[in-house]
Amino acid sequence: MGTIKQRLEEHLITKEPYYLASGNEMEIALSAYKNKLPLLLKGPTGCGKTRFMQYLAWKLQRPLITVSCHDDLSTSDLVGRYLIRSGEAVWTDGPLTLAVRAGAICYLDEIVEARKDTTVVIHPLADDRRELPVEKLGELLSAPQEFMISVSYNPGYQSVLKDLKPSTRQRFVAISFDYPEPERETEIVIREGGVDTELAYSLVKLAGMTRSLKDSGLAEGASTRLLIQTGQLVQDGIDIHAACRAALLEPLSDDPEMLAALQEMVSSIF
Numbered sequence: 001m002g003t004i005k006q007r008l009e010e011h012l013i014t015k016e017p018y019y020l021a022s023g024n025e026m027e028i029a030l031s032a033y034k035n036k037l038p039l040l041l042k043g044p045t046g047c048g049k050t051r052f053m054q055y056l057a058w059k060l061q062r063p064l065i066t067v068s069c070h071d072d073l074s075t076s077d078l079v080g081r082y083l084i085r086s087g088e089a090v091w092t093d094g095p096l097t098l099a100v101r102a103g104a105i106c107y108l109d110e111i112v113e114a115r116k117d118t119t120v121v122i123h124p125l126a127d128d129r130r131e132l133p134v135e136k137l138g139e140l141l142s143a144p145q146e147f148m149i150s151v152s153y154n155p156g157y158q159s160v161l162k163d164l165k166p167s168t169r170q171r172f173v174a175i176s177f178d179y180p181e182p183e184r185e186t187e188i189v190i191r192e193g194g195v196d197t198e199l200a201y202s203l204v205k206l207a208g209m210t211r212s213l214k215d216s217g218l219a220e221g222a223s224t225r226l227l228i229q230t231g232q233l234v235q236d237g238i239d240i241h242a243a244c245r246a247a248l249l250e251p252l253s254d255d256p257e258m259l260a261a262l263q264e265m266v267s268s269i270f
Contacts, residue, residue: 004101045225063102
C-alpha cells in the first residue's frame with residue numbers, strides 16, 4: 001500500500017484552484033484551522049463547497065483527503081481494516097486514520113449519507129480531545145496541530161431521517177454556502193466553462209428560473225457545476241439546446257412533464 005508519504009502524494013494540491021469568495025468564509029476557515037476547530041459546510045449540491053475545501057487545503061499547504069459518504073460507509077472504511085496479503089493479515093489505515101497520522105485535512109462530503117453509527121467515530125476528533133481510537137490496533141491517536149476535520153451536507157435536500165444529530169452538529173464551526181449572486185456566478189461560468197459573457201449570463205439566468213421551481217416539484221435547481229458543464233459542451237461544438245438538455249435538464253429530473261417545462265425555459269432564453 002506504500003508509505004504514508006507515498007499515499008499522501010496524490011492528495012497534495014500543488015496548483016492554486018480557482019475559487020471566488022462570496023464573503024468572509026475563508027477568514028473563518030483559517031481561524032478555525034488555527035484554533036484546531038472542526039469545520040461544517042452547509043449548502044446545496046454544486047455550489048462550491050468542495051472547491052472551497054480544495055482552495056483551503058492549497059492555501060494551508062496540507063494534503064486534502066476527501067471521502068464521499070454513502071449509506072454503506074462503515075467505521076472500518078474510515079478508520080482502517082486488516083487485509084489478507086500473501087497469506088498474512090496486514091493492517092491498512094483508512095482515510096481518517098491516514099489524515100490524523102499525517103496531519104492532513106480530512107473532508108467528509110455529504111456526511112449525513114453515512115450510517116449514523118459511523119459518524120460517532122468523528123466525535124472525539126471534533127472536540128477538544130482531538131483523538132481517534134483505533135480499537136483493532138489498541139491505539140489512541142492524538143491529532144497533530146496540522147490536522148483538520150471538515151464535513152459537509154445539504155440541509156435543503158436531506159430528509160428528517162437524514163440529518164446531523166445535535167451532539168455532532170454542535171462540535172463544529174459552521175459556514176453556510178449558497179449559489180453565487182448572478183454577477184459572480186456569471187464570472188465563474190466564464191472562467192470554468194470557457195464561454196463568453198453573453199452565454200454565461202444566459203445560463204445563469206436559466207439556472208435562476210430552474211431554482212424557482214424548487215417548491216413546484218423540482219428537488220433542486222441547476223447548480224453552478226451544471227452550468228459549467230453545459231458551457232464546456234458548447235465550447236466543444238455541441239448545440240446549445242442539446243448541451244442544455246444533456247448537461248443541465250436531464251440531470252435535474254426524470255419526470256416528462258417537468259422536463260418539458262424546463263425545455264420551455266431553455267427555448268425562451270436561447
